[in-house]
Each structure stands twice: as structure tokens, then as C-alpha cells.
Amino acid sequence: MKVYELIIIGAGPAGITAAVYAARKKIDFLVITKDIGGQAALSWEIENYTGYQFISGPELVEKFEEHLKKFDLLLKENEEVIELKKEADIVYVKTNKNTYQSRTVIIASGKRSRELNVKGEKEFKNRGLTYCATCDGPLFKDKVVAVIGGGNSALDAALQLMKIAKHVYIINNTQKLGGDAIMREKVEGSSVVSIFNNSFVEEIIGEKMVKAVKINIDGEQKIVPVEGVFVEIGLIPNSDFAIDVEKNQLKEIKVNSKNETNIAGIFAAGDVTDITEKQIIIAAGEGAKALLSCFRYLSQNKF
Numbered sequence: 493m494k495v496y497e498l499i500i501i502g503a504g505p506a507g508i509t510a511a512v513y514a515a516r517k518k519i520d521f522l523v524i525t526k527d528i529g530g531q532a533a534l535s536w537e538i539e540n541y542t543g544y545q546f547i548s549g550p551e552l553v554e555k556f557e558e559h560l561k562k563f564d565l566l567l568k569e570n571e572e573v574i575e576l577k578k579e580a581d582i583v584y585v586k587t588n589k590n591t592y593q594s595r596t597v598i599i600a601s602g603k604r605s606r607e608l609n610v611k612g613e614k615e616f617k618n619r620g621l622t623y624c625a626t627c628d629g630p631l632f633k634d635k636v637v638a639v640i641g642g643g644n645s646a647l648d649a650a651l652q653l654m655k656i657a658k659h660v661y662i663i664n665n666t667q668k669l670g671g672d673a674i675m676r677e678k679v680e681g682s683s684v685v686s687i688f689n690n691s692f693v694e695e696i697i698g699e700k701m702v703k704a705v706k707i708n709i710d711g712e713q714k715i716v717p718v719e720g721v722f723v724e725i726g727l728i729p730n731s732d733f734a735i736d737v738e739k740n741q742l743k744e745i746k747v748n749s750k751n752e753t754n755i756a757g758i759f760a761a762g763d764v765t766d767i768t769e770k771q772i773i774i775a776a777g778e779g780a781k782a783l784l785s786c787f788r789y790l791s792q793n794k795f
Contacts, residue, residue: 496522497790499585499594501573502730504530505772506762507600508556509779510786515563517787522594524568524587528560529553530602531727531763532772534626535648539674541773549626552772573601573733578755581795595795598782599734599745599753599760603727603770608640612696613723620702621721625649632720634658638705640693641724642666647675649724654682661716662687663707688716696721729764740766751782759786 498514500507503525514521527533535549544552560567568587575586576597585592605623607613613621622628625639629652637657639649642664653660662669662679667689669676679685688709695706697715704717729743738746738754744766751759761782762775 493591493593495582496520496592496594498522498596498598498786499524499583499592500598500600501525501576501585502530502600502602502762502764503528503560503567503569504600504602504762505532505556505775506602506779506782507598508560509776510598510600510761510783511560511565512563513780513783514787515565517783519787519790522566522568522592524571524573524585524592526570526572528557528569532556532775534624535772538772540771576734576758577736578758581757583757595793596757596759596786596789598751598779598786599731599737599758599764600762600775600779600782601730601733601764602775603729603763605723606726606728608693608696608723608725610693610695612698616696616698616702616721619700620698620719621696621723623723625652625722625724628720628722629653629656632657635719636717637661637720637722638663638716638718639722639724640705641726642669642671642689643724643726644671644675645726646724647671647679649722650679650682650685651675653722654679654684657684657720660685661718663691663693663705663716664689665692666690688714727763727770731764734758742766750785751778752785757789759789 497519498521500523533553571587583594583597636659638661639646640663692708697704704715745760747760747765759782761778763770
């Protein structure tokens with residue numbers, strides 16, 4: 493079986509940047525990913541990525557992918573990594589389709605949407621309940637919808653839906669909305685948005701499709717009629733496959749300033765790690781750092 497110099501897991505901002513750097517360094521590598529873009533593809537209004545005063549998530553990802561595919565590289569799309577382990581000097585990467593071998597790995601697998609875990613959530617998933625406003629927002633034109641959450645993800649969803657839906661309810665479990673001030677001001681100033689703070693979702697209600705959400709506001713129950721529910725309560729690291737790699741209590745992979753993990757030859761970058769800020773531009777920079785550290789490791793070791 494072929495042994496690559498490097499396998500990059502994930503093709504979001506961190507993984508794509510690492511791949512571009514790897515191609516320029518002439519490393520023999522493989523990229524394995526479920527999709528292109530990761531969470532960045534689900535963002536709508538991006539106003540803080542250097543070089544672009546404004547760009548949407550899908551547009552930025554298109555730029556990333558265009559840059560990536562200028563290089564002759566091996567890309568395995570629609571593959572999910574299910575196990576990673578190192579034995580001697582070889583890292584084994586098992587996916588739902590194959591097993592690969594490499595001298596080094598960069599884990600840039602990002603995060604996925606956190607679920608509510610309330611009654612009705614599983615029953616109405618894709619029947620009015622969704623985790624992606626960018627993907628599904630247009631389906632709710634002129635409808636009343638609810639956004640669950642109060643951070644940047646929820647604000648981003650609300651900003652999109654304000655232009656599409658008839659009315660947007662934000663159900664937030666803290667005393668006030670968080671997130672970036674500019675985004676928050678836009679949402680709070682909209683006439684089509686109503687905000688329920690100190691509110692918890694207890695149940696998603698419906699028949700064939702979503703009809704309402706049952707919420708608890710300061711101990712009192714309230715039924716809010718809606719035709720759509722967008723769950724935006726945070727993200728979970730895609731790190732379960734890396735059993736032997738050290739993680740924090742949030743299941744984020746621990747890395748040092750060189751993006752090294754506790755296992756030599758295994759590096760990590762982007763939102764799957766314990767870096768303090770989760771931003772597209774930071775993930776891209778971390779991907780570059782991880783690749784440079786990986787290149788140094790390959791240069792200094794004889795296999």
C-alpha cells in the first residue's frame with residue numbers, strides 16, 4: 493500500500509490552506525474530506541476577511557476551491573474519516589471507503605452543528621427544522637421562522653432570514669444576545685425580528701411539518717407558532733475518530749504554537765483545535781502554520 497508523506501483531513505479554510513502550502517512545497521499528499529468549505533460555506537455575510545470588504549461564505553469557498561484546484565493534487569471527496577491511529581512511523585487513516593497510510597497527518601476536520609436534544613427535533617429534521625440558514629433559508633420565503641441561539645451563528649442566520657422570512661423569532665437562553673456588535677445591532681434594529689431572551693426550547697411541535705415551538709421563558713411556557721426552525725446553538729468538534737490524540741473537555745484537539753498534538757507527526761489546525769478564537773481567517777492561518785510545522789518534521793526525520 494502506498495505511504496504518503498502527508499494526509500490532510502478536511503477541506504475547510506484550514507485544510508485548503510494547508511493543501512495549497514503542501515502543493516507549493518512539493519509534498520506527496522492526499523486530502524480526504526466530506527465536503528469543500530466546511531462551516532465557511534454556511535456563512536452568509538463575511539465582512540472581516542482581509543482583502544474583501546464583503547463576501548458571502550459560498551463565494552469565499554469558491555475562491556478557496558479555485559485556488560486549490562490550480563494544483564495537481566489528489567482529493568478524496570465524500571469520504572468520512574472514522575479512525576486514525578499511529579503504529580511505529582506510519583499513521584493509518586481509515587475512512588468509510590478505504591484505508592490510507594502516511595508519515596504525517598494534519599487534522600483540519602472542523603466542527604458540526606450541535607443538536608438541541610429536545611422532543612420533536614429528530615422527527616421534524618428536514619421537515620421544517622434545519623441547521624443551515626444558508627442552505628435552506630430560501631425555502632422559507634414569507635414564512636414565520638424561529639432561530640434558536642444567541643451567538644454569531646444565530647445572528648448570521650437571522651441576518652439572512654430577515655431578507656426572506658415574514659418574521660423571525662430569536663430564542664436565546666442567555667440574558668442578552670452575544671456575537672459581534674455590528675451583527676447584533678442589525679438584528680436588534682430590525683422590525684421583522686422579535687427576541688426572546690432567557691428562553692429555552694422544550695419541544696418542536698408539528699404534524700407533517702413544523703407548526704410551533706414550545707419555549708420556557710423565566711419558568712413560564714409559551715407556544716410560538718412558526719413554520720420553520722433554524723438550530724444555531726454552537727458546534728461540536730469533528731474529532732471522535734482521533735482516539736489517541738489528546739483533547740480538552742470540549743473534545744477540541746490540544747495543540748501547541750506549532751500545531752503539534754501529543755503524537756509526533758500528527759498535527760491539527762482550525763476549529764477542531766483548542767485555539768481560543770474560531771474565525772475563518774484564523775483557521776486559514778493555522779492551516780498554513782500546521783503545514784510548515786509538518787514540512788519541518790518531514791525534513792528532519794529519516795523514514
